[in-house]
Amino acid sequence: MNGFAVKNAIRSNGLGSEQTNGQVSAQANGEVAKAWNTVRAHLRESAGARLFDKWLKPIELTPESDTDTVRLALPSAFMTNWVSNHYADRLLAEFRMQIPGVRSVSIETRSAIPQVAALRVEAVDAPQDAPTPVATIATPGVVRERPPLDPRFTFDRFVVDPSNRVAFNAARALAEPGVPRFSPLFLHGGTGQGKSHLMHAIGAAYLLAVPQANVILMSAERFMFDFVQAIRARDTHGFKARLRAADLLLIDDLQFIAGKDSTQEEFFHTINEVMGAGKRLVISADRCPQGLDGIELRITSRLSCGLVADIKAPDLTLRRAVLARKLIDMPEVSAPAEVLDLLAARITANIRDLEGALNRLVAYSQLTGDPIDMDFAVATLGDMLRGAERRVTIDEIQKAVSAHFELKPVDLVSARRAVVVARPRQIAMYLAKRLTTRSLPEIGRKFGGRDHSTVIHAVRRIEELRDKDRDIDAAVRTLLHTLEG
Template structure:
């Protein structure tokens, strides 16, 4: 809303201000909450707002932009006079005391400029909330990398057990944090259909808080949040650099716990290493149970592949599952992506057969070879090759470079020659010198021998220190590791 003694100036100043700070922020703080009046005689731009809260926020964050916009339009500097005149805004009530005492809220991440007036946030009705909880704890695949997190989640979700503090889950993307949070909320719903449960994200909590302040409904927002039986907040690190939101969340956190309710939070990082996380909030988080979810190990990846393949109705033999588990070392999402590709490739390769969803070794190797061809090429050093081979086989470097005839030493020597020739620009004489001045004809013989084995019988088991791989799987795994190094 803009008015002025000179009808042309105020809209021009407002338009320039909107271009400077962006339409989203302008709509948030000026479009419905400020009226401009330009007084040429006193060289003043008066800005009328409905509350002291909005006046303080504009003073701290937009005074300079206001002054610059006015000077650029008029060609001379103007004083900025912020006036709190609630009578000019009959459609907006005065802020409640809680909003006046709060720090300035953080900018929202979403806002609709066309909305005439922000509406107070409302927690979803129980049936709506339950409908959005798609994950359950019973579907979570448990392994050594996540068993403590799963056990803690099950305990927190048990309505018969009194909570002993908040649960904070942290780990990389795609490892199951969201699954556990939604699973906790869903299980509590299943046990107590009348439970007041709220699953949200740090981003949405911030937006709801700001909307409540803007709509002068902060007390209602606090009442709804602080009377919950369970508050589950995903990506809590989103509020790290937002002081007002952190302060509001901290008070809600304390009130919920005082009432004996449950709090579970999730983040990519441990609370102590989240930048700009307030000391008070860190203290509350570490007072409870902080559990890291690591990347799934091989055994857990096998269980994940079997479960996900079953849901997709993919037929994968156990030995192919083992190959996939060894070759797919990322997050659960990466495993899902790999299975999606395999399903698509199976459908393309077998479009008219009765088994379009059968995945075999040939299809798996076709997939990984295709991905390897698309990966950016990086220079690989001989030292990296031999260190990787020795670590993978569990054999000493001195044995590989020496005269040892043990099975692992010979295998390590052959693999080093083959991978060095394949991934570096070194010639056979250079490889021979790097491996201790061997005759390069011996190196050529070893390289030809492994190539013949890969062509004739690639699935022959090759014993290593930790497990038995096929020769092709072992070579492919080492090649993939070296390309990522």
């Protein structure tokens, strides 16, 4: 229990300062156990006996729980995943009704590595003057981070093929002990392609190799939130010291701090300190450093000096292999090959959607008792399968257009106005308007922060050219065929 939680426990229970931390902890654990009994009763009443007995009854409260962080455990990774997806927010809300000071609920697998937490849901409305919650492991003379690593995301569960092999091998190399061969490692790719999986795998593997290492994993959005909280609490020194003490610093989704000048200023100094000290740094984003609009040039330049590895969209072979690997973790599940072929062929956007579809099939099958076959798959995933037929992302459009016209993806978001770049950019905007549900301002932002009127002009121009320019029309038809599969 951190200092903030201890103070609250002392204040709410009328304990004198003469009591020891051990006495407070024991009382806190009893309070959490009492709250858990009430939460279980509420869940059984709201979920119904059948769902409760199958998914929620096996949940156990671990002895490490306290009034700051409640830790729950389940017997399998699949059950952990299901409860995390369906009940994480509900569990946090229920516990906070019983103990307002609860700031997070961690849902774990009993067989998971002790340093690895499956999911940690944190309350977002903690007092502004409270210190940011940081999970730590007590080591004599050292306070080190306990990163919220997902035990499912390990190297042996990552399916490798030519589209991601460089990124995978680079991640494995950076997780090895000893002097790192390179740093930073910059991973980029579309949503749900495996960047976060590799980052969690790096953290878990490095902790196994160097158990006393100080590893910090956070999103860029969390970096910004913690920095703002530190400013409000007048503790920016503590924030700086915490991050710069990391032996391995992993920051996900860098694009979320685009345009945030003060956050980028601190981020730049942080990565400079980490890299200057010869420590390990891993950054991920949805595009390469040069293509990050709204990120300062000095940051992208600094990150480009390491190894930049991209993860391409998965092809049919990789999607099918991912489903096969997923089933290895579900020995109790039987799914015919034709169902897996259907999912791999129809759900093409990213790996996350593909795994989500399989999880949904399995969950519905276990809840209804029906076997998984083609009829069941179509009935259960009908909307998802139909929607996947035309589900295309702007990133995919930009990559396809760049490849067709032999350009670099960064050219489409650059300020270049030469016809050899401007016309493909207009075609990409036209396709984004036609094949996605993104608004005009959103499309403009994805093309280097352009105004929505620029997108309107591009769409109208390509519509005109398709009627009188055979080459433009043929290029658009080819790209439509490629993107729509």
